[in-house]
Amino acid sequence: xxxxxxxxxxxxxxxxxxxxxxxxxxxxxxxxxxxxxxxxxxxxxxxxxxxxxxxxxxxxxxxxxxxxxxxxxxxxxxxxxxxxxxxxxxxxxxxxxxxxxxxxxxxxxxxxxxxxxxxxxxxxxxxxxxxxxxxxxxxxxxxxxxxxxxxxxxxxxxxxxxxxxxxxxxxxxxxxxxxxxxxxxxxxxxxxxxxxxxxxxxxxxxxxxxxxxxxxxxxxxxxxxxxxxxxxxxxxxxxxxxxxxxxxxxxxxxxxxxxxxxxxxxxxxxxxxxxxxxxxxxxxxxxxxxxxxxxxxxxxxxxxxxxxxxxxxxxxxxxxxxxxxxxxxxxxxxxxxxxxxxxxxxxxxxxxxxxxxxxxxxxxxxxxxxxxxxxxxxxxxxxxxxxxxxxxxxxxxxxxxxxxxxxxxxxxxxxxxxxxxxxxxxxxxxxxxxxxxxxxxxxxxxxxxxxxx
Numbered sequence: 001x002x003x004x005x006x007x008x009x010x011x012x013x014x015x016x017x018x019x020x021x022x023x024x025x026x027x028x029x030x031x032x033x034x035x036x037x038x039x040x041x042x043x044x045x046x047x048x049x050x051x052x053x054x055x056x057x058x059x060x061x062x063x064x065x066x067x068x069x070x071x072x073x074x075x076x077x078x079x080x081x082x083x084x085x086x087x088x089x090x091x092x093x094x095x096x097x098x099x100x101x102x103x104x105x106x107x108x109x110x111x112x113x114x115x116x117x118x119x120x121x122x123x124x125x126x127x128x129x130x131x132x133x134x135x136x137x138x139x140x141x142x143x144x145x146x147x148x149x150x151x152x153x154x155x156x157x158x159x160x161x162x163x164x165x166x167x168x169x170x171x172x173x174x175x176x177x178x179x180x181x182x183x184x185x186x187x188x189x190x191x192x193x194x195x196x197x198x199x200x201x202x203x204x205x206x207x208x209x210x211x212x213x214x215x216x217x218x219x220x221x222x223x224x225x226x227x228x229x230x231x232x233x234x235x236x237x238x239x240x241x242x243x244x245x246x247x248x249x250x251x252x253x254x255x256x257x258x259x260x261x262x263x264x265x266x267x268x269x270x271x272x273x274x275x276x277x278x279x280x281x282x283x284x285x286x287x288x289x290x291x292x293x294x295x296x297x298x299x300x301x302x303x304x305x306x307x308x309x310x311x312x313x314x315x316x317x318x319x320x321x322x323x324x325x326x327x328x329x330x331x332x333x334x335x336x337x338x339x340x341x342x343x344x345x346x347x348x349x350x351x352x353x354x355x356x357x358x359x360x361x362x363x364x365x366x367x368x369x370x371x372x373x374x375x376x377x378x379x380x381x382x383x384x385x386x387x388x389x390x391x392x393x394x395x396x397x398x399x400x401x402x403x404x405x406x407x408x409x410x411x412x413x414x415x416x417x418x419x420x421x422x423x424x425x426x427x428x429x430x431x432x433x434x435x436x437x438x439x440x441x442x443x444x445x446x447x448x449x450x451x452x453x
Contacts, residue, residue: 015115016071019085019108023067026104027060030096056095063092067108078116082128085109086135100151101139106158110165117169118176125173129166133159187415194416195423213238244349247447318361319353320345320380326361327378335368336375343382352444355420356380356390362413363392363440371438372397387426388444396436417442 070084089105096102109132117125136155143150220234318326327337348356360378367376373394381389414430417440421428426444433439 014075015111015119016074016081019074019081019111019115020068020071022107022111023064023071023085023088026102026107027064027092029104030102059091059095063088066091070112071108074112074115078112078120079124079128082109082112082116082131085112086132090135090139098151098154099143099149100154101136101158102154103158103161106162110162113162113166114169117166118173120173125166125170129163132162132166136162190415191419194419197416213241216241247349318357319348319350320356320360322357323360323378323380326357326364330364330368335364335373337364338375338377340377340379341382342379343384345382346385346446348388349447352388352424352446355424356388356442356444359417359420359440359442360390360392362417366413367392367394367438373437374398386446388446390442390444391439393433393439394437395433396438 066084066088070081070088073081073084085108089101089109092105093101096105113128113132116128120128136159140150140152140155216234216238220231220238223234224231323339327339330337364376364378367373371394373396376392376394379389379391381391383389417430418428421442421444424444426442428440428442430440431438
């Protein structure tokens with residue numbers, strides 16, 4: 001659990017802004033080449049006479065306006081933006097008295113090529129590259145056909161720079177696509193693993209309930225003739241256990257049967273960064289997802305092993321009754337857990353009791369591993385007879401208190417908790433607290449007939 005870091009400055013500036021900056025830098029460099037600077041006897045390039053007249057200055061002004069317009073369109077209409085920048089480079093080169101489009105006048109085009117190659121589909125990126133290189137070829141061909149001198153070597157250098165910018169953009173785009181695929185795959189694997197874990201625990205719960213049913217049925221069969229009252233009590237317990245087990249199976253199988261894997265994979269990926277627009281299960285913004293590497297998985301496995309080693313004293317099939325034991329064992333990890341129970345406790349179906357405990361356990365584990373806090377509070381609210389409310393919150397990092405796992409978490413623990421809540425048709429939210437720290441809130445619907453003790 002950690003706050004969302006701010007993006008670097010260069011990421012906060014839109015590509016169109018960098019294209020405008022590149023154009024301004026190119027204009028400044030062009031002017032610097034044509035004026036004497038300290039250490040030189042004269043300017044590197046003699047200014048053409050056209051640039052000193054009103055028509056030359058008008059051309060520079062028009063090309064600047066076209067560049068600014070193209071920069072504004074780069075995010076929404078990249079092809080139109082590139083056309084504006086290409087026309088601006090030709091117009092700006094005309095009053096300079098050069099034989100080829102200079103590199104400085106093509107800087108904004110290079111930035112646009114990088115942005116298009118990084119963010120747009122491959123066919124569109126290829127068309128942008130061919131358009132930019134084609135303009136250079138046409139510019140040189142026109143000068144040769146008109147009998148003018150042409151800077152072929154300079155044009156090759158400008159084309160090479162444009163190609164390098166495009167290749168860098170394609171490299172970043174492919175890396176981003178790979179990272180997104182890896183995140184989606186990792187999220188899908190996390191959901192699958194959590195569902196398998198739920199199924200295993202549900203199997204254990206059903207096996208336990210069926211064992212009780214078998215024992216009670218055997219006892220009822222033996223005493224039904226001699227002790228009808230005891231047999232009636234045994235049959236009542238068999239009915240209760242059977243109904244609870246059947247209700248739990250229906251809840252789990254109903255959720256798993258109607259889930260669509262592809263749709264859920266996309267939903268879970270979005271849920272790591274923004275709340276769901278519809279539905280009962282929601283999640284507040286969390287830290288941005290990142291590509292899961294082998295080192296990340298090793299570190300995560302090591303951290304979870306350290307936490308799980310400290311909670312080995314828990315029952316095999318724990319429930320909310322084991323929260324005090326969880327708090328006691330978690331204290332040995334350096335985090336004090338205060339358990340608050342509000343309202344009169346009521347008997348819970350085994351699947352809800354187990355899932356509620358697992359959600360609290362995962363939340364407390366996240367506090368130990370990621371928050372840097374030295375304490376957290378677990379609140380179990382039984383006041384609403386239709387819902388079981390759970391809240392786990394901490395007050396943020398404490399100076400001098402080290403995290404078990406430094407750095408932001410992968411977010412798959414939240415995915416697992418969300419999956420458990422979705423199976424039970426509950427409500428889930430997780431996000432930073434207004435006063436600092438992190439809060440996880442869960443509301444699980446209770447079946448009718450569950451009453452306080």
